[in-house]
Amino acid sequence: LVRGLEALRDLPCETLDRHRVPLWVNTGLMADVVRSLERGAEGVGLYRTEIPFLLRDRFPSEEEQRLIYREQLEAFAPHTVTMRTLDVGGDKSLSYFPIEEENPFLGWRGIRVTLDHPEIFLAQVRAMLKASEGLHNMRIMLPMVSSVSELEAAKTLIYRAFHELLEEGFHLELPPIGVMIEVPAAVYQARELAARSDFLSVGSNDLTQYLLAVDRNNPRVADLYQPFHPAVLRALHQVVRDGHSQGVSVGICGELAGDPAAAVLLMAMGYDVLSMNATNLPKVKKVIRSISLEQAEQLLDEVMAQEDEASINRCLERSLGSGL
């Protein structure tokens, strides 16, 4: 197995007709970094900064955060690392910052929390910016954005932190700032959000849950959590078109990108980056290397013509086989 992984690691991720698809990884711990580099990851599409926050019993200081972020950025340099700002609330709550709500997935989470607590956001962004000094490989990504005004408010805070640090003598460049598309409202405003940012990245875990109104962690409705539902695929397709119409790169960093059949469809839709759990990277690379872009586009046309997820699954099974 290890030898197979090594051989695959050094092969490019490209289709039979030489279309390149960058495979990136989602990380949160330093252990993920080692696994990712072993599997030939070409960047980090999602670094979940809340993970180091979850492992502590109080908010990490700006300096503690700087050290953690620096380690991630250095480990991947010169590859890009996409640092997501704190995404707590929903199913992720900090013992030292409890949020109790009837309906946490529709409540105070992600950017909503950090815009209400600019001191938390500013300390985090300052730590990220300081950590990136001299490395030029960081991007900042905002979770749970549901309106243009949230993006504008977050950008204002990022600019403020950036200018403060320039005045303090740091040598910095402004990193690309991107938006996660994981709330249905953001799908319908992808164009406007793209026009005001440097990249989009779909969070398909939350987007699927919110589009289908199915809790992503509730076993009772797990059968209804269908990322191949035509409504989800249509939304995913629309986001790429709208992002590209504004000239920005569009990636995906939900679990779906690590599913080989989905990866083929996402590539055909035009996704610029697929970011996944490192475990899934080799099998996604394998399937992409076994197909041409043209075949993938034909399959996408066929899939998009179906009216329910059962026929979509049959289509995928027929074309890609049960080896997936």
Ligand code: PEP
């Ligand atoms: C997502 O929602 O798809 C995502 C990548 O973020 P998280 O799983 O951390 O909510």
Ligand code: MG
């Ligand atoms: Mg999410």
